Amino acid sequence: MTTLDVISPKRRSHGSVTLWAGLALVGLHIAIGLLTLVWTPYDPTGMSGGRLEAPSWLHWAGTDRLGRDFLTQIMVGSRIALIVGTGAVAIGAALGVTLGILAAFASKLLDDALAATLDILIAFPTLLIAMLVVAASDTANLASAIIAIGIALSAIVARLTRILVKRVLLMDFITAARTSGSSWPAIVFGHVLPNIWPTLSVNFALQFGLAVIAEASLSYLGLGAPPPNASWGRLLQEAQGTVYTAPIGAIAPGIALVSLVIGINLLADGLRDSIDPTRRAR
Amino acid sequence: MSLLSVQDVTFSYNASKRVLDGVSLTIEPGDSIGLVGESGSGKTTLLRLLLGLTRPSSGSITFNGTPLDPRSARFMRDYRRQVQVVFQDPYSSLDPRQAVLSIVSEPLRALRIPGDHRQMVSDALASVGLERNILGRYPHEFSGGQRQRIAIARAIVAGPSLLLADEAVSALDLSTRIRIVDLLKSLSEQMTLVFVSHDLGVVAALCQKIVILEKGRIVEAGATASILANPQHPYTQRLLSSVPRMPA
Numbered sequence: 001m002t003t004l005d006v007i008s009p010k011r012r013s014h015g016s017v018t019l020w021a022g023l024a025l026v027g028l029h030i031a032i033g034l035l036t037l038v039w040t041p042y043d044p045t046g047m048s049g050g051r052l053e054a055p056s057w058l059h060w061a062g063t064d065r066l067g068r069d070f071l072t073q074i075m076v077g078s079r080i081a082l083i084v085g086t087g088a089v090a091i092g093a094a095l096g097v098t099l100g101i102l103a104a105f106a107s108k109l110l111d112d113a114l115a116a117t118l119d120i121l122i123a124f125p126t127l128l129i130a131m132l133v134v135a136a137s138d139t140a141n142l143a144s145a146i147i148a149i150g151i152a153l154s155a156i157v158a159r160l161t162r163i164l165v166k167r168v169l170l171m172d173f174i175t176a177a178r179t180s181g182s183s184w185p186a187i188v189f190g191h192v193l194p195n196i197w198p199t200l201s202v203n204f205a206l207q208f209g210l211a212v213i214a215e216a217s218l219s220y221l222g223l224g225a226p227p228p229n230a231s232w233g234r235l236l237q238e239a240q241g242t243v244y245t246a247p248i249g250a251i252a253p254g255i256a257l258v259s260l261v262i263g264i265n266l267l268a269d270g271l272r273d274s275i276d277p278t279r280r281a282r
Numbered sequence: 283m284s285l286l287s288v289q290d291v292t293f294s295y296n297a298s299k300r301v302l303d304g305v306s307l308t309i310e311p312g313d314s315i316g317l318v319g320e321s322g323s324g325k326t327t328l329l330r331l332l333l334g335l336t337r338p339s340s341g342s343i344t345f346n347g348t349p350l351d352p353r354s355a356r357f358m359r360d361y362r363r364q365v366q367v368v369f370q371d372p373y374s375s376l377d378p379r380q381a382v383l384s385i386v387s388e389p390l391r392a393l394r395i396p397g398d399h400r401q402m403v404s405d406a407l408a409s410v411g412l413e414r415n416i417l418g419r420y421p422h423e424f425s426g427g428q429r430q431r432i433a434i435a436r437a438i439v440a441g442p443s444l445l446l447a448d449e450a451v452s453a454l455d456l457s458t459r460i461r462i463v464d465l466l467k468s469l470s471e472q473m474t475l476v477f478v479s480h481d482l483g484v485v486a487a488l489c490q491k492i493v494i495l496e497k498g499r500i501v502e503a504g505a506t507a508s509i510l511a512n513p514q515h516p517y518t519q520r521l522l523s524s525v526p527r528m529p530a
Contacts, residue, residue: 172375176436179333181362181392190388194379 019270025263029256033079042069044076045228052246061252064235065242070249073230074256080231081212081260084146084224088211089204091150092157097200099154100161101188104169115162121155127214134223145224149214153207160203164196171195198272205268209261216257232257283347284308285444285474286332286365291341293327293498301327303498305341311443314470316485316506317478318521319495325478328495329448332476333367334358363393366437370449372429376421382407382432383417389440406439407432410465427458434465444474451484463487482525486510494518 041060042048047067048059055062061070103114121129126149133148168174168191177187218224219233227234232253239249288307294300302324309315317325330336331343334352343350345364351357366389369375376385386403389395395402404414410431421429430450437445447466451459466475467488479485485492485506492509494502494517502515513519 172369172371173377175335176367176369176375176433177377177388177392178335179362179365179367180389180436181359182388183392186392191377191380195377 016270016273018266019274022263022265022267022270025259026267029078029082029260029263032075033082036075036079040072040075042072044068044072044230048072052242052249054246055248062246062248064238064249065246070235070252073235074232074252076230077232077235077253077256078260080142080225080229081215081257084142084149084215085208085212085260085264087146088149088153088215089208091147092153092207092211093200093204095151095154096157097161099158101165101192103158103162104165105184111162115159118155118159118162122159124152126152126156126210127217130214130218131221131223134218142225142229145215145218148218149211152214153211157200157203157207161196161200164199165192168192168195198275201275202268202272205264208264212257212261212264216253284344285311285313285346287344288328288332289342289344291328291331291338291343293324293331293336293339300339301498302331302338305495305498305500307493307500307503309444309474309476311474313491314475314477314489315491315493316489317476317493317495318480318482318485320480320521322497323495324498325480325495326448327498329367329446329476329478332446333365334361359393362389363395363440364442365444365446366440366442367446367448368430368433368437368450371453372426372433373421373453375433376429378421381418381420385421385432386436386439388436393440395440402439403435406435409438410435425458426454427462430454430458430462431465434462434469438469438473442473444476445469447475447477449479450477452479452481459484482510482521494521 036044045068048069049063049067051063051065051067053059053063053067059069059071061074064070064073099114099118103111103118106114129152130145130148133151134144137144137148174187174191177191182190215224215231216233216236219229219231220237221233222237224233225231235253236250239246239253243250286307286309288305291302291305292300293302305324305328317328319325327336331338334350337352345361348357350361383400383403386406387399390397390399390402400417403417407414407416412428412431412435416424421432424432434450445466450466451462454462463484466477469475470488475489477485477488489506491504492502492506493500494509494515496515496517502509502513502518509518510522513522
C-alpha cells in the first residue's frame with residue numbers, strides 16, 4: 001500500500017480578508033436595498049425639508065434642491081444599482097456563456113465568424129451599445145437599461161468563455177471523460193463549467209461593476225431610470241448644478257457607487273479563492 | 283475470435299500526408315502488446331482510433347467481431363465499459379476541480395453501472411495500492427505517481443477487458459516509473475493490455491508482444507523477446523541501439 005506523503009489538506013479558509021471585506025460592503029448595500037422595500041427615513045419622492053439643507057440630525061446627508069431627503073434617495077439608489085447589476089450580469093452571463101460554449105464547439109468556419117462578430121461588438125464601448133439599445137426602444141426605463149447593458153456585456157463574456165472553454169477542451173481529463181462514456185452535456189456541466197467558473201466569476205464581478213457604472217451613466221444622460229427613481233447617476237446629474245454650494249449631493253452618490261463596485265470585486269476575489277480547491281490548500 | 287482487430291487502417295489529417303498507412307493488427311484476449319515508435323510514428327493516432335475518438339480514413343476496426351462505430355451510442359456504451367485508457371500526463375488527466383471519488387467513479391456514473399459506487403471506487407483504489415481514505419481529496423494533493431495510480435483506478439473501476447496505456451509512465455521519475463510498471467504488469471495478468479511507448483526498456487519489461495511503428499507503418503511485429511534479441515528491420519535495430527546504456 002502506497003504511503004500518502006501528500007500535502008496535508010488545509011481547511012477552507014474562512015479568514016480571507018478580501019472575502020470578508022467584500023461581504024461587508026456588498027452585504028451593507030444589500031441590507032440597505034432590502035430595508036428600503038419596507039422602510040425609508042423619509043418618502044423618497046416627497047419634500048421633507050428645505051431646499052439644499054446641509055447635513056443635520058434630521059437629514060444626515062442633507063436635502064436636494066427639491067427638499068427631498070438625500071440619504072433616503074441614496075438608500076433607494078442602492079436597490080436600483082443592485083437590481084441593474086444583477087439583472088444585466090444575469091442577461092450578459094446567460095447570453096455570453098451560451099454563445100461562448102457554442103462557439104468553442106462549433107466548426108472552424110462558424111467559430112471564426114462568431115469570434116469576428118464578438119470582436120466587432122467588443123470594439124464598441126459598453127455604454128455606447130447600451131445607449132443604442134435604449135435609444136432603439138420607445139421609452140427610457142429601468143428594464144430597457146438592464147436589457148441594454150446585459151446585451152452589451154454579453155459579447156465580453158462570450159469571448160472570454162470561448163477562449164476558456166477551448167483551453168479546457170484540450171486537457172486530457174476531457175478526453176478521459178469522453179473515454180469514460182460521459183456525454184458532451186455531462187462534460188460541459190461536470191468538467192468545463194466548473195473549470196472556467198473561477199475566472200468567469202471574477203469577470204462577472206467586473207461586469208457587475210461595469211453594469212452599475214453604465215446604469216449610472218445612462219441615468220446621468222437621462223436614458224436610464226426615469227424620475228422619480230433615485231438612481232445614483234440621476235442624483236449625480238441633479239447635483240451637477242449645485243456642486244459648489246452643496247457638494248454632498250455629488251460626493252455621497254459617488255461614494256455609494258465606488259463602495260459597491262469595490263465590494264463586488266473584493267467579494268469575487270474572495271469567492272474565487274474559497275471555491276477553487278487548488279487555491280484552497282495553498 | 284480476436285478481442286480487437288485492426289484491418290488495413292489508414293488515417294490522414296489532410297490529403298498530402300498519411301499519419302497511418304495500411305496498419306493491420308490483431309489483439310487476442312490476455313495479450314500484452316507494446317506499440318513502439320518515435321514521436322510522429324502514429325502510435326497515439328492509432329490509440330485514438332482504438333478509443334473511437336477518431337474514425338479511420340479507410341480500413342476497419344472490429345471489437346469482438348463487431349465493427350467499431352463511434353456513432354452508435356449503444357455500441358459505444360458497451361465498448362467504453364470494455365475498453366479504458368490511461369494517459370501520459372497524470373497532471374492533466376485528472377480534473378483539478380473534482381475529488382478522487384468523483385474522478386474514479388466517472389465511468390460508473392457515465393455508463394450507468396449499478397452498485398455501490400463508493401465501495402467500487404474504494405476497491406479500485408486498493409487494487410492500485412492507494413488507501414481508501416482519500417476519496418475526498420483533490421488531485422493537487424498527490425504526487426505524480428499517486429495521480430497516475432488514481433488514473434489507473436479510474437480506468438479499471440468499470441472492469442474493462444482491454445486497458446490502453448498511452449506513454450503512461452514517461453512523465454514519471456525513475457523510481458515511480460518502476461512501481462507503476464509493476465502495477466501495470468500485475469493488471470496485465472487480469473486484462474488485455476496495449477501499452478504505447480517510445481521506451482523499449484519499459485515495453486520489454488511489460489509486454490509479451492511488440493509492434494514497431496515507423497512513419498505510420500508497422501515495420502515489425504512479434505514476440506518481444508525474439509524481436510529484441512534478433513531485430514530484422516533497420517528501424518528496429520536503430521531503436522534498439524538508441525536505448526541509453528550505463529557507461530562501462
